[in-house]
Each structure stands twice: as structure tokens, then as C-alpha cells.
Amino acid sequence: xxxxxxxxxxxxxxxxxxxxxxxxxxxxxxxxxxxxxxxxxxxxxxxxxxxxxxxxxxxxxxxxxxxxxxxxxxxxxxxxxxxxxxxxxxxxxxxxxxxxxxxxxxxxxxxxxxxxxxxxxxxxxxxxxxxxxxxxxxxxxxxxxxxxxxxxxxxxxxxxxxxxxxxxxxxxxxxxxxxxxxxxxxxxxxxxxxxxxxxxxxxxxxxxxxxxxxxxxxxxxxxxxxxxxxxxxxxxxxxxxxxxxxxxxxxxxxxxxxxxxxxxxxxxxxxxxxxxxxxxxxxxxxxxxxxxxxxxxxxxxxxxxxxxxxxxxxxxxxxxxxxxxxxxxxxxxxxxxxxxxxxxxxxxxxxxxxxxxxxxxxxxxxxxxx
Numbered sequence: 273x274x275x276x277x278x279x280x281x282x283x284x285x286x287x288x289x290x291x292x293x294x295x296x297x298x299x300x301x302x303x304x305x306x307x308x309x310x311x312x313x314x315x316x317x318x319x320x321x322x323x324x325x326x327x328x329x330x331x332x333x334x335x336x337x338x339x340x341x342x343x344x345x346x347x348x349x350x351x352x353x354x355x356x357x358x359x360x361x362x363x364x365x366x367x368x369x370x371x372x373x374x375x376x377x378x379x380x381x382x383x384x385x386x387x388x389x390x391x392x393x394x395x396x397x398x399x400x401x402x403x404x405x406x407x408x409x410x411x412x413x414x415x416x417x418x419x420x421x422x423x424x425x426x427x428x429x430x431x432x433x434x435x436x437x438x439x440x441x442x443x444x445x446x447x448x449x450x451x452x453x454x455x456x457x458x459x460x461x462x463x464x465x466x467x468x469x470x471x472x473x474x475x476x477x478x479x480x481x482x483x484x485x486x487x488x489x490x491x492x493x494x495x496x497x498x499x500x501x502x503x504x505x506x507x508x509x510x511x512x513x514x515x516x517x518x519x520x521x522x523x524x525x526x527x528x529x530x531x532x533x534x535x536x537x538x539x540x541x542x543x544x545x546x547x548x549x550x551x552x553x554x555x556x557x558x559x560x561x562x563x564x565x566x567x568x569x570x571x572x573x574x575x576x577x578x579x580x581x582x583x584x585x586x587x588x589x590x591x592x593x594x595x596x597x598x599x600x601x602x603x604x605x606x607x608x609x610x611x612x613x614x615x616x617x618x619x620x621x622x623x624x625x626x627x628x629x630x631x632x633x634x635x636x637x638x639x640x641x642x
Contacts, residue, residue, distance in 0.1 A: 439601070591612070
């Protein structure tokens with residue numbers, strides 16, 4: 273860095289002391305403008321120590337200045353990746369949205385912790401500003417989905433850079449019931465896990481299904497197939513298998529073929545909340561197609577899980593892990609584990625095999641219709 277900006281900074285410090293001690297609001301605003309100009313002109317070259325100095329100066333000058341001056345400062349600093357972090361944080365936490373919005377929506381200086389704290393405590397306008405960011409992590413969208421109003425939810429779902437956790441997707445599906453626009457936007461997100469996509473389609477109106485077909489004319493058959501699969505009228509046609517689902521199925525297939533797929537692996541998948549992997553592993557151990565296992569796993573009641581597990585000779589501890597995973601991902605009321613355990617211990621392997629054969633016959637009968 274050249275010495276000129278440093279010298280200019282030092283000369284401004286003298287002016288700053290005078291301004292803070294005796295200056296009018298107008299003089300304070302003018303000094304803020306000059307300091308901002310100086311910082312922006314040399315931002316790329318400043319050291320961390322010098323950025324820290326600017327941080328102190330900005331925060332001193334921001335006290336007792338009018339809103340329009342703070343809003344202008346926020347707009348000018350928001351696009352700068354090396355902007356003083358304390359100043360950016362102070363602007364983001366300002367109650368006035370015209371001050372907070374520029375940095376909440378654009379500044380790369382704000383980490384997830386700051387965004388989450390703001391989203392938990394500030395207004396819907398603050399949440400809306402956050403929803404416009406270029407990238408949003410699942411941890412941030414979890415809070416936006418939990419607290420946001422309709423505008424915030426729609427903006428977040430429409431943001432191509434937003435990631436969602438399975439819990440976030442589950443809440444959105446519940447919220448989309450009766451909201452065709454939101455349901456359509458959700459159905460178009462390529463990262464939605466397959467079991468949640470099926471849940472969305474099962475609840476969707478005819479209008480939503482038509483929109484999804486129109487949006488993806490080359491895959492127009494997938495939506496009605498998904499409806500049939502989700503409602504268990506048919507289970508044969510492959511449905512909207514995402515890249516992540518395909519990778520999960522390939523992983524489990526590889527483990528199974530190598531003789532490395534066992535009960536411990538199933539429990540590990542379940543405890544990590546990996547539905548696709550757990551489902552495929554359970555299908556492999558029970559020696560049934562993945563689609564049949566998925567159908568039984570998606571049932572509201574837990575009998576399907578217990579039948580698959582009994583055929584696969586799984587212990588109760590693993591069954592419990594699978595049930596807990598289902599409860600967490602679906603957002604349903606917690607299952608009565610004591611009653612399930614009693615049922616599982618009474619369930620005979622021969623009975624489970626008979627029920628599984630019935631499911632196979634159901635799918636075989638549905639295949640011609642699909």
C-alpha cells in the first residue's frame with residue numbers, strides 16, 4: 273500500500289477528534305463522507321490493522337447522524353468484501369430497514385451467525401432483505417422459513433442460491449398446502465429429497481401438477497407418476513430421482529455388492545438423517561425393490577418399517593433409529609416407541625414375509641396401469 277492513504281488517514285484522525293468533540297451533525301456527516309471516500313478508494317490495499325482503524329472511525333461517526341447518511345454509508349460499503357466488519361454488523365442490526373437492508377442483502381462480511389441472529393430478532397423487512405442474498409445456507413433458511421411471513425417465504429424459495437435442510441423443506445411443504453404458487457416453486461427446486469417431493473405432490477392441487485408438467489414438458493409423465501406413487505396407486509415408474517438420491521442408491525448398492533452392508537450401516541444412515549441411504553439399505557437387507565421399501569417407509573404408520581426390519585433381521589435399537597429419523601424428517605408427532613417395541617417383539621419373521629409378499633403383488637398389479 274502507498275503511504276498517501278495512510279497519511280491521509282492520519283490527517284483525518286485529527287479532524288475526527290475535533291468533529292467528535294465540537295462538530296455539528298452536518299460536519300459529522302461530511303467527515304463520514306470523506307472517510308468513506310478514502311476507504312473505498314484504497315480498500316483493496318488496506319491491511320487488517322488499517323481496516324480496524326477505519327472500523328473504529330466509522331462507528332464513532334455513525335453516532336448521532338441522520339438516517340439518510342447511515343443508509344448511504346450502508347449502500348456504499350455493502351458491495352465491498354473487505355468492508356470493516358464491526359461497522360457492517362452495526363448497520364445490519366440497525367432497527368431501520370433502510371439502513372440494514374443494503375448490507376443484509378449484499379455484504380459478504382456477514383457470516384451465518386450474524387444473519388441468524390438478525391433473522392431471529394428483527395422485523396419481517398429484515399428477513400426479506402436476508403432472503404435476497406446471493407447465497408443462503410440451510411442454517412439461515414431454517415430461521416427464515418420458521419419466522420418469515422408469506423413474502424419472506426416466497427422470496428426465499430425463489431432464490432436460486434438458497435439451500436434448505438430437510439426440516440426446512442418439511443416446513444415449507446406444510447406451509448404450501450393451499451398455496452399453489454408456493455407449492456409450484458417448491459416442486460421446481462432440484463435439490464428437494466425424493467421422499468419430500470412425493471409428499472408435496474401427494475398434497476398438491478391439480479393446478480400445481482399441471483404447472484409442474486408445463487414447466488418440464490420433457491418430463492411431463494413424472495408428475496402423474498409421482499402422484500400415483502405418493503398415493504400408492506402405483507409404484508413402478510421412476511419418479512423425479514434427484515442426483516443426490518441416485519448417488520445414495522449407488523453407494524448402498526456398492527456396499528451391498530461388496531458384502532459391507534450390515535445393520536450397523538443402516539443405523540448409521542438413520543442416525544445421520546439420511547433417508548435415501550437408509551431406505552435403500554433396508555430394501556437391500558429385506559431383498560425388496562427400493563420402490564417397495566420407500567412406499568412402506570412413507571406410510572404414516574410405522575408397521576411398514578417394522579415389517580421390513582423384521583425381514584431384514586434388524587434389532588430394535590436400529591428400528592428405533594429409523595423411526596426417529598422418520599419423525600424428524602416428516603415433522604409428525606413423535607411415535608410411541610414403547611408401543612412400537614412391543615409390536616416389533618411380537619412380530620414373527622414369517623408374518624413379516626407374508627405381508628411383504630402382499631406388497632410385491634400390489635406393485636406387480638399396479639405396473640400395467642403405470
